[in-house]
Amino acid sequence: MSITLTTWSLEQTAPTDLRPSRTPEGDGLAITRAEVPSAEFSRFLYTAVGGDIRWNDRLGLTYKEWQAIVEKPGAEIWVAYDRGTPAGYVELDPQDDGVVEIVYFGLIAAFRGRGIGGHLLTEGVRRAWDLADRWPGREETKRVWLHTCSLDGPHAMANYERRGFRLYDTKVEEVAESENPGPWPGAYA
Template sequence: MEITTWYLEQDDPAGIRPARPPAWPVEIVRAELPSPELNRFLYTAVGGDWSWSDRLGWTWRQWHDWLDRPGVETWVASVRGTPAGYAELDGHRPGEVEIAYFGLLPRFAGQGVGGHLLTVVLRHAWSLSERHPALPPVRRVTLNTCSLDGPAALANYQARGLRVVRTQTRPGDSQPQAPGPWPGADRPKP
């Protein structure tokens, strides 16, 4: 099995193409206090079905230290008080903001929540240096996705105005086993 990674970027905030309104009213707020518990929950709830595993071994301190860095922000989407998805921004590279993590909880896929969340997150990415004055102005926003991510991910990113700047394919040993949101989770897959 081959795994393809697409590297995307946007070099002008005027390039954001807003999504149509979602099926439900969606509230999107910034989690302003570093919360390892919240971010680990979001990471596993969103990424468990897509083989996200690079942070599963992180300790509480590693999560906290990452989240407490200048330019790292977590934006949480909710529908009627229920977490629906999130995005994590990382502004540690001068002039660049990476959307390091982005996704929805399975219940909210296919409802227009992802396009709306990405529209809002792109706007927040472009204005990151306004909230963190020590950072230089943002000149580009980046993101990457791969063939193990959700089937609508790449199309959503491109529909919002991100463009593929590089593609990389590498061999994979076999279809990785997605860990689910917690060990032993037994629920229908999206």
């Protein structure tokens, strides 16, 4: 069976494009860079955040392939913690010519709808813009981009636009419908 999938590509071309969100109220929210490259932690975040929204493009990767992703010079994972518990993450992928892609961004289902997503995206975009400050020899960031699709959460596109991202491409295609893997096998059975 196939479904119609719409993919939107969005970008910022200057740090001043970022429109920060408000900081969620309450104590205990922290956003921290995962400085030790860990394939296990990266895969945990990927499945915990994307399992219920059909993220499956990385599920077939080997340990070595996951480790290569997290060890790429300039690649960073920023994690939101709510009172010590991982709530979501932003994964940054440095590319040529001062471009940084936000490859993955999202929250674990239990943390959605609490204002954490706008704050996490704001911090992730700030870290994309100042990536060269942490990576000697890295070219200054000139563009930050991402893509989202019709399978992502219902508030994803609005969050990106509120943070100052502008749409620059739309692609519509028929794709095979994939099974919803959940964060672990049988989680939604």
